[in-house]
Amino acid sequence: MKKTITRIGSLLCIVLLCIHCDDRGITEDTYLIGYQRTQQLENVYVNEILPLSTAFVLKTGQLATAIATFKTTTTVDHLTIVRTRWIEALKVWKRLELYNLGTVEDRFIHYEINRWATNTVLINNYITGTDGIDESFIRSKGSSSKGISAMEYLLFSDEDTDKVMASFTQQANHTRRIKYLLALSNDLHTKATELKNIWVQDKEQFINAIENGTSGSQNQLTNALISLLEEIIIKKLGNPLGNNSGGTVAISELEAYRSETSLAILQEHLIALKRCYFGDFKEDSIKWGYDNYLLLIGNEHLTIRVLDVFNELDALLTSFEGSLKNELVSNPTNIVKLRKKFTDLLVLIKVDLANTIGATVTISDNDGD
């Protein structure tokens, strides 16, 4: 019996050792799937997340500079420049927005950068108030009155550019309004820099988290794809279509309807989603993405279906003449089609991809079976 117990104990120790010992030294030859995962994560980090974060810092910096100039030279021409810079920053952000995961997600910094719909009542209260307006004032306020959407409200507060200009030059508190805009831009630039720094510090952790659990980066990436698609379907298309109000179309539910950039936002999201799926970020590099991973585990058919839906979505978005706002008013069935197509993509990612790669589409651990 003693021998048996000793044998059981020894074997148990070996099993535990196998399971819990250090996993450094994984090589390409021994762990192909693990290696592929690392390559995918490195690709997305090096060729997408970091360049986008850097570009976002640059674009928000240029935006802040343009607004500083606009503050001193408040002309229509400079307003146009500011608007152009804002749209440039917005477009970069709408690609980067996908990557709300890991430490970045834990810090809630994405809310600080872009939370919509913005609270216009609160913004106007701050402008008509008496508190000094600077970056620290903005920092002390909640996310609903700052960031990209708050700036959009100030820069596109009316369809008539003259009226927007008047809000910065003639209306009561126009000086405080420009100050608020400048403080917003400075805060946004600071937040963009913070975001980049988080990603720089998080590099090793992100790339090396190749495990399959909820903390694994590939798992988090899959959940990020799902989250963005759900937001598009429910909030960015569903609510404007009136899915939550019995079918009453609501223009004001569109994201960035004032600047009429809703369509551009969806296009940027689609580009980001496609690039992330296929790992297609850079011309002269190996494009490690989910498609390679699926090929390796023997399910390349899914990629063909995913590519078809991406192409259909691209064609649909390109076919819209004018803004999404116009399309919603003149031809809402096209928006219904668009929502349905995004739903098809969501099913392929949330159901098919998750089922194939064994991704955990949950935020919790579980307790057994």
Next chain:
Amino acid sequence: MQHTRFKSTSILPLVMFRIAFGFLMCFSMFRFMYMGWIEDAYTHPTFHFTYHFFDWVTPFSTNTMYAIVTLCGLSALCIGIGFLYRISTLLFFISFTYLELIEKSWYLNHYYFVSLVAFLLLLVPANRYFAVDTKLFQKIKTHTVPAWTLLIFKLQLSVVYFYGGIAKLKSDWLLDAQPLTIWLKARTDLPLLGWLFEYDLTAYVFSWSGMLYDISIPFLLFYKKSRPLAYLLVVVFHVLTHALFHIGMFPWLMIFGSLVFLSHQEWIQIFSFFKLQLPEFTTRTSQKIPKTLLLFLYLFFGFQFIFPLRHHVLSNNVLWTEHGLRFSWHVMISEKNGFTEFEIIDKNSSKIWIDSPSLNLSTIQEKQFSFQPDMIWQYAQYLKKEYHNKGYPNIEIYAHSKVALNGRASQPFINPKQDLLKVTHINHIYKHVLPLRE
């Protein structure tokens, strides 16, 4: 009262089982609290998927739920140390079963198993040795118990394993090695063993050996000569499943639960290995069991043997329809993902809403309900109430759902043309599950 005589045996295995179960469940309950699952499972969701016939079981406030889980954990501790054993076991059984019944999306096979074991513990005198109760009430101390007091736990554990093995006799598991092909390829990061999971053959080896293990292990544990090897297999198997699949308490419950198979002599040898001395217990030849209790146990185990097989009558593909899947020991047998949204049409005004359940449900609720027909039906009933309250009494509700099972492409699940409000009984929803295309 009429009695039947039953062979008597040492109390030691029963006592060791009680101690292991009590301490493990105590740890489990406080872990549940620590993980923040009281909020996730009970108090944060605004809507609960209740069990049929148990709609009246609802959660209390967060503080009260913490008190109940604490009570449950402490009563488990009392079981472990054998303090006020009967009361503690009753409290544990009631509180644990109550917690289990609140939310169907949190159903786990091992939670059901724990409730059954707690119930069976109520029937046996497991506090008559190595227990605080023997200090308080010295007369109760004994070295022997009727053999049925051990047999019932062995049988219950055997049911879990054996039916778990029977459940694996499916083409997905045996011919396609699914879902293990998916799961193992997702765990190639496992040190030392991970590289093995790259190969398709490994999933087949694991599938077949898993099935054979489940079906044969109860017999190997019963048989004295094979028991050491069998227990070794239990440990290796469950430690491996723990490492591979992060499945919480289940492996430990089975490892510690299987201790009930060890005999008095084997326990003495284990104790002596650690230089601990245990006396030899003299056992009487037989002890009495009331006939009513015996009859009850026959009925109980008759139910345990038949109930897990009900899905053979209810469904031709239980993994797809889930009809009769719960309480039938289908443990870790499918990788399933789904998506479901609802279209609500007001017949009076022709207004149409699209409901996205992710806005109303917790993450686990949404994941589980999306491929379980009865829960989809329950959610439709919830929507019906919500829309009635909003002033729309005359509505139709349709589910648009897609489900993927064991690596197959997603396919429509519930008939999208069926008004769910015309499905009057929860069990009728299974008639509207579309067939699985291979």
